[in-house]
Amino acid sequence: MMSSIILSALWGVIMMFSGIFLKKKSTAKYIALVGLLMLLMVNLLDYYNVWMIHADIRQMLKFTPFGLIFNVVIFACTLIFLLLNAAEFEKIGTHVYDYYALIFFVLCGAGLAISFNTLLMLFLGIEIITIPLYILAGSEKRNLKSNEASIKYFLMGVFSTGIMLMGIAFLYGATGTFYIEGMNLGAAGLQPMMLIGIVLLMAAMAFKVSAAPFHFWVPDVYDGAPTPVTSFMATIVKVASFMAFLRLFDNAFGKLHADWQLLIALLTAATLFIGNITAVFQQSVKRMLAYSSVAHAGFMLFALFGLNTFAREGLILYAAAYSLATIGSFAVLAKMDDYSLEGFNGLSKTQPLLAFTNTIFLLSLTGIPLTAGFFAKYYMLLGAVKTGNHLWLVIFAVLMAAVSAYYYFRVIQAMYFKDGNAAVSRVSPVFSISLGLTAALIILLGLFPNILLNGLYF
Amino acid sequence: MNPNDVLITFPELLIWFPLLSGLIAFFLKEEKTAKRWSVISSIITLAVVAVSFFFTNKELYYHYNNVSYVWMPSIGSSFALMYDGMGRMLCLLTALAFPLAFLTTYNTRYEKPNHFYGLMLLSQTGLMGVFCAMDALVFYFFWELAIIPIYFLASQWGGERRVQVTFKFFVYTFTASLLLLVGIIYVYLHTPDGSFSLSSFQKATLSSGKEKFIFWLFLAAFAVKMPLFPFHTWQPDTYEQSAAPVTMILSGVMVKMGVFALIRWLIPVFPHASVVFTPVVIALAVIGMVYASLLAWAQDDLKRLVAYSSIVHVGLMCAAIFARNQSGVEGVMVQMFNHGINIIGMWMVVELIEHHFGTRKISELGGIAKSSPLLTIFLVIIAFANIALPLTNAFVGEFLMFNGLFQFGKWTTALALTTIILSAAYTLNMVQKVFYGKTNEVTAAGAGMVKRGAVTALVMVVIVILLLGIYPKLMLDLTSDTVQGFLNKITGL
Numbered sequence: 001m002m003s004s005i006i007l008s009a010l011w012g013v014i015m016m017f018s019g020i021f022l023k024k025k026s027t028a029k030y031i032a033l034v035g036l037l038m039l040l041m042v043n044l045l046d047y048y049n050v051w052m053i054h055a056d057i058r059q060m061l062k063f064t065p066f067g068l069i070f071n072v073v074i075f076a077c078t079l080i081f082l083l084l085n086a087a088e089f090e091k092i093g094t095h096v097y098d099y100y101a102l103i104f105f106v107l108c109g110a111g112l113a114i115s116f117n118t119l120l121m122l123f124l125g126i127e128i129i130t131i132p133l134y135i136l137a138g139s140e141k142r143n144l145k146s147n148e149a150s151i152k153y154f155l156m157g158v159f160s161t162g163i164m165l166m167g168i169a170f171l172y173g174a175t176g177t178f179y180i181e182g183m184n185l186g187a188a189g190l191q192p193m194m195l196i197g198i199v200l201l202m203a204a205m206a207f208k209v210s211a212a213p214f215h216f217w218v219p220d221v222y223d224g225a226p227t228p229v230t231s232f233m234a235t236i237v238k239v240a241s242f243m244a245f246l247r248l249f250d251n252a253f254g255k256l257h258a259d260w261q262l263l264i265a266l267l268t269a270a271t272l273f274i275g276n277i278t279a280v281f282q283q284s285v286k287r288m289l290a291y292s293s294v295a296h297a298g299f300m301l302f303a304l305f306g307l308n309t310f311a312r313e314g315l316i317l318y319a320a321a322y323s324l325a326t327i328g329s330f331a332v333l334a335k336m337d338d339y340s341l342e343g344f345n346g347l348s349k350t351q352p353l354l355a356f357t358n359t360i361f362l363l364s365l366t367g368i369p370l371t372a373g374f375f376a377k378y379y380m381l382l383g384a385v386k387t388g389n390h391l392w393l394v395i396f397a398v399l400m401a402a403v404s405a406y407y408y409f410r411v412i413q414a415m416y417f418k419d420g421n422a423a424v425s426r427v428s429p430v431f432s433i434s435l436g437l438t439a440a441l442i443i444l445l446g447l448f449p450n451i452l453l454n455g456l457y458f
Numbered sequence: 459m460n461p462n463d464v465l466i467t468f469p470e471l472l473i474w475f476p477l478l479s480g481l482i483a484f485f486l487k488e489e490k491t492a493k494r495w496s497v498i499s500s501i502i503t504l505a506v507v508a509v510s511f512f513f514t515n516k517e518l519y520y521h522y523n524n525v526s527y528v529w530m531p532s533i534g535s536s537f538a539l540m541y542d543g544m545g546r547m548l549c550l551l552t553a554l555a556f557p558l559a560f561l562t563t564y565n566t567r568y569e570k571p572n573h574f575y576g577l578m579l580l581s582q583t584g585l586m587g588v589f590c591a592m593d594a595l596v597f598y599f600f601w602e603l604a605i606i607p608i609y610f611l612a613s614q615w616g617g618e619r620r621v622q623v624t625f626k627f628f629v630y631t632f633t634a635s636l637l638l639l640v641g642i643i644y645v646y647l648h649t650p651d652g653s654f655s656l657s658s659f660q661k662a663t664l665s666s667g668k669e670k671f672i673f674w675l676f677l678a679a680f681a682v683k684m685p686l687f688p689f690h691t692w693q694p695d696t697y698e699q700s701a702a703p704v705t706m707i708l709s710g711v712m713v714k715m716g717v718f719a720l721i722r723w724l725i726p727v728f729p730h731a732s733v734v735f736t737p738v739v740i741a742l743a744v745i746g747m748v749y750a751s752l753l754a755w756a757q758d759d760l761k762r763l764v765a766y767s768s769i770v771h772v773g774l775m776c777a778a779i780f781a782r783n784q785s786g787v788e789g790v791m792v793q794m795f796n797h798g799i800n801i802i803g804m805w806m807v808v809e810l811i812e813h814h815f816g817t818r819k820i821s822e823l824g825g826i827a828k829s830s831p832l833l834t835i836f837l838v839i840i841a842f843a844n845i846a847l848p849l850t851n852a853f854v855g856e857f858l859m860f861n862g863l864f865q866f867g868k869w870t871t872a873l874a875l876t877t878i879i880l881s882a883a884y885t886l887n888m889v890q891k892v893f894y895g896k897t898n899e900v901t902a903a904g905a906g907m908v909k910r911g912a913v914t915a916l917v918m919v920v921i922v923i924l925l926l927g928i929y930p931k932l933m934l935d936l937t938s939d940t941v942q943g944f945l946n947k948i949t950g951l
Contacts (some may be wrong), residue, residue, distance in 0.1 A: 363606070368606060369599045369602045369603055374602075378643075381640060382533070382643050385644050385647055386647055391644075394640050395637070395640060398633075398637060398639065398640055399633065401636055402629060402633035402636055405628070405629060406629065409625065409628070413613065413621055413625070416610070416613070416614065417613050417614060417620075417621045418621075448530075450530055450531075450532060453532065454532075
């Protein structure tokens with residue numbers, strides 16, 4: 001994993017420099033694809049204990065099969081993301097090489113955030129993830145909404161970073177170390193300073209994963225940022241932050257689970273409620289997907305609520321299922337001329353493939369069996385019921401999942417049952433094939449989720 | 459031949475064959491090919507069921523009717539199917555319903571016929587899976603999968619308000635299914651061996667309070683599907699708006715999923731809670747019966763009339779199951795099949811009338827008997843079966859069910875029996891107004907309205923009605939193993 005962290009940083013630099021020497025926009029995606037394939041390969045080698053680089057990291061990072069599998073998910077999703085969005089990136093602006101470079105830096109940050117062993121590395125990882133996103137969100141320079149998104153995200157992001165640092169400082173004050181093993185929280189009960197630290201960190205992480213009530217930046221930022229960037233932020237960035245969130249509260253604060261479980265339960269309920277209910281009233285599909293991503297954050301919070309094997313396995317599955325479906329759905333959206341719900345009217349007649357694959361993505365997001373989304377939700381619920389308390393939360397969650405069917409199915413209704421002439425921009429064969437593969441992958445994971453989970457137990 | 463040589467078991471064949479032929483149907487763009495393909499495919503499925511009935515080799519019996527594959531060992535779920543008496547009976551109903559539905563509407567043209575027939579066959583897969591599943595997760599999988607094709611079918615083809623109405627139906631069932639999922643997860647976590655199999659579910663140790671709570675999570679899903687009063691509001695709208703074949707499948711077969719699940723998944727898993735809530739459920743069922751009967755009387759639309767009469771019949775089944783005695787459960791077994799056949803027959807007649815005259819308002823029709831005596835004969839037989847006259851198939855079932863219910867309570871039965879009178883009243887009233895009386899300008903041109911495909915289908919229905927009316931032992935024998943198993947499970951409570 002060390003090698004993939006180094007490689008992603010290195011490849012980011014290579015991308016930037018090749019931007020100076022290569023003038024053709026379209027070459028960028030090939031270099032990026034090579035980089036991603038190499039990352040996947042290096043990661044696999046790591047998985048089979050072939051270490052490319054030995055670095056003395058002073059226990060600041062800890063590499064587990066769990067993290068490695070998660071890295072595979074992230075890299076694979078980025079690969080699919082790239083295949084689906086390469087054409088869109090070329091439309092955003094002139095600095096295509098820089099956009100890809102920034103994406104590689106985000107991946108480097110994700111690697112750090114997933115495998116941190118001290119709070120310093122967590123902070124570093126989260127910041128490396130976020131800073132490139134401030135730039136990417138504003139990458140459509142001439143578009144006011146994109147600029148607004150960037151500024152909003154930056155201001156709110158900086159604020160949450162402050163809170164996070166404050167939380168880390170409190171924990172350091174309470175324990176005298178940044179290392180999560182050294183902290184040994186829970187050994188001497190809960191002290192006020194620890195509690196403040198934990199709550200502050202929870203707030204900061206909730207901000208990063210867009211959990212209510214820290215989700216206010218989401219709709220405007222997701223709506224304003226260029227669609228491919230939104231897709232990236234809502235999926236890969238979000239699930240990476242979630243993994244950091246889980247690792248922090250599992251490894252560092254796990255022994256105090258009983259003390260903060262109720263807080264997470266309330267956070268979960270609020271996120272599910274606000275995300276789902278607000279999504280119902282959206283007219284723009286892009287905004288609807290933004291709120292749906294808040295709603296899914298609510299479901300992923302169940303991993304922290306449950307904090308058992310099912311929940312941990314479930315988060316990996318959820319990350320994969322949610323990312324694949326959302327990337328696919330955003331990719332279809334990016335091709336539409338009109339982002340409103342009416343814009344989808346009659347898509348099944350003009351573009352049967354787009355309509356069909358989008359239906360699978362939406363069904364997966366709803367959590368219908370035979371799609372990956374079902375098992376993702378299923379594992380989350382399993383983990384939550386297993387804890388044995390707060391069954392009300394689980395019932396509430398499934399009722400909210402039923403609400404989510406409402407807004408996802410409205411898109412399906414528009415595509416299939418409404419008359420209209422949905423206009424789309426040109427669809428390349430590579431795009432169609434990638435879209436079909438993504439849908440096939442979702443069905444495959446929906447039938448055999450074990451192919452992903454078995455990787456954890458080698 | 460030894461057990462290892464078993465190539466494919468009956469339940470597998472019944473699931474995979476419609477799935478495969480359904481997927482192929484999507485590629486048959488030509489309308490005629492798609493139609494022929496699905497008719498032939500559904501008849502082959504029926505033949506498979508027929509063959510399975512004659513397969514009585516003692517040694518290999520078990521191996522051809524049970525199957526279990528490793529699916530997700532980490533959470534103790536396996537792809538387990540069983541083909542027992544009740545499963546066979548419902549698979550037969552499913553296999554019979556599809557050719558009937560296809561044949562009746564053979565002359566109806568559908569937009570995008572390949573999608574229509576493909577989705578129909580896919581829904582058959584889901585139904586067969588539900589009836590054969592022996593693993594709770596597999597059951598839930600098919601339970602949901604049966605709905606998805608129906609959702610697309612009912613939203614794409616049908617009346618003006620179809621999209622909204624179907625969506626209401628979908629949200630109802632999806633919400634209830636999710637509650638069922640929570641229930642399944644809860645029971646699974648309390649099974650002794652951490653498995654999803656039905657036998658482990660029956661051994662689960664639940665505290666009394668939790669059992670009562672989870673019981674309702676399960677019942678919610680089944681009640682919506684049946685539908686049990688007060689969860690029935692989606693039903694008349696959906697039946698009215700869907701295309702005829704879809705309505706036939708919905709009312710003839712899909713409704714049985716709920717009744718079936720009560721017998722297989724609810725009462726044996728929660729025996730104590732079932733005893734506690736028996737009065738509540740029976741009360742709901744009987745209230746629903748009387749209420750729906752009165753509503754059926756007031757309907758002017760033929761489809762809505764049949765829809766409400768279906769609520770009455772299903773309510774009786776639900777009440778008879780909860781009476782928990784031999785007579786009641788045997789009656790339910792017989793009636794599950796017969797109600798499916800009868801209501802499909804009713805829809806056929808309604809569809810023929812609507813297709814030919816362009817209306818299904820009782821007030822606008824009249825005197826069809828003069829212009830089409832053939833249809834009238836069929837209808838009268840089916841209508842008699844619908845009100846459970848002796849010598850028709852429904853008589854035996856209803857008699858057994860009322861007998862069972864009587865052992866539960868006299869007054870409840872008396873109240874439920876009023877629905878028989880009401881049902882006779884509204885059914886005969888309908889027959890009289892639609893088929894007799896004066897011919898008007900709408901119904902004058904009735905000659906030649908029944909085409910060959912429809913006659914075949916109607917004859918099949920009438921044969922089944924009379925055969926099972928005269929010799930009901932066929933159905934009783936077929937399902938006796940399930941009935942005994944069920945009774946053994948609940949005796950002494």
